[in-house]
Amino acid sequence: xxxxxxxxxxxxxxxxxxxxxxxxxxxxxxxxxxxxxxxxxxxxxxxxxxxxxxxxxxxxxxxxxxxxxxxxxxxxxxxxxxxxxxxxxxxxxxxxxxxxxxxxxxxxxxxxxxxxxxxxxxxxxxxxxxxxxxxxxxxxxxxxxxxxxxxxxxxxxxx
Amino acid sequence: xxxxxxxxxxxxxxxxxxxxxxxxxxxxxxxxxxxxxxxxxxxxxxxxxxxxxxxxxxxxxxxxxxxxxxxxxxxxxxxxxxxxxxxxxxxxxxxxxxxxxxxxxxxxxxxxxxxxxxxxxxxxxxxxxxxxxxxxxxxxxxxxxxxxxxxxxxxxxxxxxxxxxxxxxxxxxxxxxxxxxxxxxxxxxxxxxxxxxxxxxxxxxxxxxxxxxxxxxxxxxxxxxxxxxxxxxxxxxxxxxxxxxxxxxxxxxxxxxxxxxxxxxxxxxxxxxxxxxxxxxxxxxxxxxxxxxxxxxxxxxxxxxxxxxxxxxxxxxxxxxxxxxxxxxxxxxxxxxxxxxxxxxxxxxxxxxxxxxxxxxxxxxxxxxxxxxxxxxxxxxxxxxxxxxxxxxxxxxxxxxxxxxxxxxxxxxxxxxxxxxxxxxxxxxxxxxxxxxxxxxxxxxxxxxxxxxxxxxxxxxxxxxxxxxxxxxxxxxxxxxxxxxxxxxxxxxxxxxxxxxxxxxxxxxxxxxxxxxxxxxxxxxxxxxxxxxxxxxxxxxxxxxxxxxxxxxxxxxxxxxxxxxxxxxxxxxxxxxxxxxxxxxxxxxxxxxxxxxxxxxxxxxxxxxxxxxxxxxxxxxxxxxxxxxxxxxxxxxxxxxxxxxxxxxxxxxxxxxxxxxxxxxxxxxxxxxxxxxxxxxxxxxxxxxxxxxxxxxxxxxxxxxxxxxxxxxxxxxxxxxxxxxxxxxxxxxxxxxxxxxxxxxxxxxxxxxxxxxxxx
Numbered sequence: 001x002x003x004x005x006x007x008x009x010x011x012x013x014x015x016x017x018x019x020x021x022x023x024x025x026x027x028x029x030x031x032x033x034x035x036x037x038x039x040x041x042x043x044x045x046x047x048x049x050x051x052x053x054x055x056x057x058x059x060x061x062x063x064x065x066x067x068x069x070x071x072x073x074x075x076x077x078x079x080x081x082x083x084x085x086x087x088x089x090x091x092x093x094x095x096x097x098x099x100x101x102x103x104x105x106x107x108x109x110x111x112x113x114x115x116x117x118x119x120x121x122x123x124x125x126x127x128x129x130x131x132x133x134x135x136x137x138x139x140x141x142x143x144x145x146x147x148x149x150x151x152x153x154x155x156x157x158x159x
Numbered sequence: 160x161x162x163x164x165x166x167x168x169x170x171x172x173x174x175x176x177x178x179x180x181x182x183x184x185x186x187x188x189x190x191x192x193x194x195x196x197x198x199x200x201x202x203x204x205x206x207x208x209x210x211x212x213x214x215x216x217x218x219x220x221x222x223x224x225x226x227x228x229x230x231x232x233x234x235x236x237x238x239x240x241x242x243x244x245x246x247x248x249x250x251x252x253x254x255x256x257x258x259x260x261x262x263x264x265x266x267x268x269x270x271x272x273x274x275x276x277x278x279x280x281x282x283x284x285x286x287x288x289x290x291x292x293x294x295x296x297x298x299x300x301x302x303x304x305x306x307x308x309x310x311x312x313x314x315x316x317x318x319x320x321x322x323x324x325x326x327x328x329x330x331x332x333x334x335x336x337x338x339x340x341x342x343x344x345x346x347x348x349x350x351x352x353x354x355x356x357x358x359x360x361x362x363x364x365x366x367x368x369x370x371x372x373x374x375x376x377x378x379x380x381x382x383x384x385x386x387x388x389x390x391x392x393x394x395x396x397x398x399x400x401x402x403x404x405x406x407x408x409x410x411x412x413x414x415x416x417x418x419x420x421x422x423x424x425x426x427x428x429x430x431x432x433x434x435x436x437x438x439x440x441x442x443x444x445x446x447x448x449x450x451x452x453x454x455x456x457x458x459x460x461x462x463x464x465x466x467x468x469x470x471x472x473x474x475x476x477x478x479x480x481x482x483x484x485x486x487x488x489x490x491x492x493x494x495x496x497x498x499x500x501x502x503x504x505x506x507x508x509x510x511x512x513x514x515x516x517x518x519x520x521x522x523x524x525x526x527x528x529x530x531x532x533x534x535x536x537x538x539x540x541x542x543x544x545x546x547x548x549x550x551x552x553x554x555x556x557x558x559x560x561x562x563x564x565x566x567x568x569x570x571x572x573x574x575x576x577x578x579x580x581x582x583x584x585x586x587x588x589x590x591x592x593x594x595x596x597x598x599x600x601x602x603x604x605x606x607x608x609x610x611x612x613x614x615x616x617x618x619x620x621x622x623x624x625x626x627x628x629x630x631x632x633x634x635x636x637x638x639x640x641x642x643x644x645x646x647x648x649x650x651x652x653x654x655x656x657x658x659x660x661x662x663x664x665x666x667x668x669x670x671x672x673x674x675x676x677x678x679x680x681x682x683x684x685x686x687x688x689x690x691x692x693x694x695x696x697x698x699x700x701x702x703x704x705x706x707x708x709x710x711x712x713x714x715x716x717x718x719x720x721x722x723x724x725x726x727x728x729x730x731x732x733x734x735x736x737x738x739x740x741x742x743x744x745x746x747x748x749x750x751x752x753x754x755x756x757x758x759x760x761x762x763x764x765x766x767x768x769x770x771x772x773x774x775x776x777x778x779x780x781x782x783x784x785x786x787x788x789x790x791x792x793x794x795x796x797x798x799x800x801x802x803x804x805x806x807x808x809x810x811x812x813x814x815x816x817x818x819x820x821x822x823x824x825x826x827x828x829x830x831x832x833x834x835x836x837x838x839x840x841x842x843x844x845x846x847x848x849x850x851x852x853x854x855x856x857x858x859x860x861x862x863x864x865x866x867x868x869x870x871x872x873x874x875x876x877x878x879x880x881x882x883x884x885x886x887x888x889x890x891x892x893x894x895x896x897x898x899x900x901x902x903x904x905x906x907x908x909x910x911x912x913x914x915x916x917x918x919x
Contacts, residue, residue: 035188036181038400040350041433045837048350076181089179093171096803099811100636101178102185102350102400127845134837136350136401137636139810140845 005069010078018065025049025060036076036105047133050106051075057113076105087155091146099137106133111147120151164718165649166865169803173641183398186354186370187430195224195268197419197429198275199411200282201439202257202264205508205830206291209255212265217281222274225423228265229254232418237384238475239408242608248307249474251414258306258473259510260830261439266415268427293830295470295505306506313506315471316479320486322558323497328462332453334538338530341896342522344825345443347515351400352436357416358426365392370399372407372633373673378665380409381417396663402635404514405440407675408476437835441513444481445470448526458540460549462497465489471504472511478504485519489527492568492597492769493549508830517875520598521819528594528880543576546595561761567795567858571771574793574854578773591775592884598873599764601678603757612754614686615669618694620749622741624734626658631671632683633663637871638804639679643687645800646864650691652716677869681766684864685755694751701740766860766868770794774881778889783905787817787849795856798866805870810851812874818843820879824898
């Protein structure tokens with residue numbers, strides 16, 4: 001029996017009907033076509049599916065879509081405004097903070113949530129902020145440098 | 160000022176904007192109209208005969224569109240060592256026998272994944288379990304279960320490498336050490352699991368989108384297994400979420416999706432679950448290592464002998480190459496006048512082992528560098544000094560094996576020596592260990608028996624000056640799209656944004672062996688450079704005629720300006736010449752072609768990178784727990800094409816190779832992998848990651864494009880060895896089996912304490 005689900009994703013309201021066992025990541029990827037959010041493990045261990053729900057970084061593979069009913073979501077697709085990249089996206093480019101790119105959406109969302117909560121994190125706090133996200137390519141340090149650069153104000157919005 | 164305008168610049172990755180916006184479409188993201196979803200049924204037994212497979216109940220389930228077993232295949236066996244039919248031993252969909260827990264026996268296509276999964280439970284497979292063997296030492300014994308028919312003592316492949324007179328040389332040594340080591344397994348743990356979308360159409364053509372390191376290998380292997388012409392199989396590699404050696408053999412997702420699609424004439428998508436990825440894809444080869452090393456009193460190394468037995472798992476895969484390379488790289492990076500290696504790869508009823516970043520060399524370096532430190536200590540010689548005394552130098556010939564042109568090992572030794580001095584006196588329980596390494600820039604071997612050049616590229620200059628670069632190279636995250644675009648732009652004298660690369664699509668790109676063995680920069684780079692030079696030459700002909708230059712003058716292009724080399728202000732715009740050249744050729748676009756196959760470069764590789772790494776650890780002697788504090792690498796890879804790319808390769812390698820030394824392992828019980836989830840498979844996360852420093856050493860490799868050589872896999876070689884040596888320096892215990900866990904250190908410390916008390 002499907003149930004009604006209302007969500008706002010990247011500012012866009014959606015109304016849809018989903019089976020109760022549908023995961024949030026499935027709604028995003030399969031129902032809304034927002035494939036930027038990845039699934040790496042399906043057991044909340046890798047962080048590739050990280051999105052921001054009501055201001056908090058959550059792993060969308062471990063949340064039922066209906067638990068997010070009425071919620072405000074932000075996914076990687078919501079970071080850039082038009083063709084203007086978000087400061088974190090520009091910093092990731094400058095610092096080579098990704099290679100294969102499969103963890104990148106999750107990394108960006110975990111970093112965004114971190115900076116929203118704590119705009120001036122220490123290096124240790126950045127490490128803690130992305131500890132739930134695995135990157136098999138970069139060795140994390142370039143990601144930490146990119147987030148640090150944004151926190152230091154080296155990248156302004158809209159430039 | 161650099162003589163290059165593109166090469167050496169810290170550029171953004173060409174695939175960057177698509178990746179940071181989440182817009183890059185991986186195989187994992189693809190959805191085609193009418194697409195079905197597949198799942199694979201796998202053996203729960205490590206070794207069993209298949210008596211019967213009943214798929215009738217599964218086929219009746221609503222939503223199921225098709226079920227296939229080995230009977231729906233041509234019944235062929237495949238393997239990537241195509242040149243040797245006895246090593247093509249894997250059916251993928253087993254018909255008579257399963258050989259490891261995870262061997263595929265059937266596959267289902269259904270309207271969604273849940274239905275396909277449900278159908279798997281309805282397939283009834285009748286097995287007759289057979290005695291199984293899991294340890295290569297046991298599998299080698301008389302009377303052990305035979306895993307492949309006709310393979311005596313389960314010996315899959317043997318390799319022998321020898322030069323000099325090893326036995327005579329040992330007699331002349333003042334000091335000899337014999338040691339044994341054990342190297343563990345490791346999961347590649349690509350973030351994108353193996354996946355494929357296969358679409359067979361009514362005109363008999365098959366298109367496969369798949370996460371792969373070699374579109375060409377998959378095309379050729381699929382054609383062979385499915386009875387199609389290679390030209391009727393198009394393999395497209397979308398952005399790929401990591402490979403690390405796990406994605407250049409034909410895998411179960413690709414093969415089963417194709418078999419299902421051919422039966423149903425509908426697209427079928429199969430994505431392996433993370434658990435399948437851990438249990439039913441290949442993994443790093445575990446090895447038992449015996450080493451004998453002999454030296455003069457002054458530390459001159461006279462002879463080395465290595466005997467290695469590797470756990471092959473159920474099939475050959477790329478394991479035969481790992482067996483060879485571990486033997487070859489056990490002689491690296493030193494000038495052994497006498498060397499002997501004997502390697503045995505043994506079948507076991509475990510998940511097959513194969514290539515993984517470093518390709519047998521991390522095992523060589525962990526064992527060899529541990530033993531070298533022990534020998535140096537016994538002789539009272541400094542660790543840097545013994546490496547300096549014996550280290551390879553430029554223009555050195557490894558007898559009968561390889562010719563090394565560029566080599567910056569000695570500069571690396573100098574830099575690390577300075578680094579260690581700079582760290583000063585360390586606090587208690589801290590230590591810095593070093594490990595030296597070298598690696599190949601692509602392999603010369605052709606076990607695949609390709610009739611094609613190893614690499615090829617086509618450059619097409621369009622009317623507006625935009626260049627399409629077609630290459631079979633496979634971007635898997637390592638940065639080849641960017642590196643090759645930079646090489647193309649540099650050679651043509653234009654800008655990076657003038658290049659659009661089309662890579663890893665067998666339908667439009669010339670064949671290339673793909674991304675493995677650190678081969679793309681040198682081999683594909685040479686092909687791209689040659690293709691760009693070919694196109695450039697055609698432009699220059701027009702420019703010379705138009706400019707009416709004296710024939711003794713040389714023309715060149717820099718930053719889109721075609722000019723006389725000695726009079727740079729005299730020139731014409733690249734864009735104008737392109738337009739006129741195309742007009743002058745009756746509208747034919749300008750096409751440049753290039754290819755590369757190594758010739759007269761020895762047996763292994765056309766070029767080698769070198770380096771030395773220092774790892775600093777701090778051990779808690781109460782618990783054995785330790786932290787990786789700092790890993791500093793002096794590294795040379797010839798001309799650096801993209802500094803940002805090299806930094807990424809290096810830091811990433813420390814995460815992966817550090818994990819191999821520090822924590823990654825795949826414990827098994829009766830052939831069952833006990834930690835097949837990311838929660839249980841420990842790897843280095845951000846909090847465990849050490850500081851990393853890079854000391855780039857300048858070298859120039861004559862065989863490489865613009866002097867470049869590999870910078871990918873070699874960096875994975877030293878870290879486990881450096882950690883082992885660092886732990887010894889910190890607390891005086893030597894761990895000889897990987898990974899170096901706190902438990903092993905704790906036990907060794909207790910043992911040492913006990914020995915100390917006894918001797919008092």
